[in-house]
């Protein structure tokens with residue numbers, strides 16, 4: 450099968466890097482589990498403007514080259530490849546981020562067929578004939594299903610309470626991802 454793969458929140462731990470940056474700036478003790486809304490509006494001392502400004506800083510600081518992989522992601526991707534599936538990375542990162550993204554994928558030995566930079570993930574999945582897109586954002590999963598593929602929602606604090614809809618499955622970790630796909 451053709452597998453669509455999101456990077457941030459599924460393969461690379463962008464959010465922890467972001468939390469570290471916020472904690473450095475505020476001398477705070479924010480944890481990943483506190484991230485319940487995509488723009489962190491659940492954190493009283495964080496304005497939307499500051500959220501966006503810090504995201505922009507982290508995105509352009511070369512951080513993408515040094516992110517930690519999500520636990521189990523690298524071996525999970527390898528297992529999918531060994532089982533004959535092809536990996537198509539579809540990320541909402543900017544095209545400029547490829548200068549850090551490609552070396553990161555190379556360093557961690559992530560083997561893939563295609564790499565797309567776009568926020569129109571449903572449309573890209575349709576273009577590439579993706580069977581399952583793995584993503585951590587519920588609205589992206591819904592968009593993917595709307596365009597005719599199926600989606601695997603990778604559990605993160607911000608999607609924990611989401612009720613699954615037709616064509617969307619949930620994986621709590623990378624073992625779940627590989628078992629789900631191999632069972633299809």
Ligand SMILES: [Mg+2]
Pocket residue numbers: 455456457458459584585586
């Ligand atoms: Mg993501």
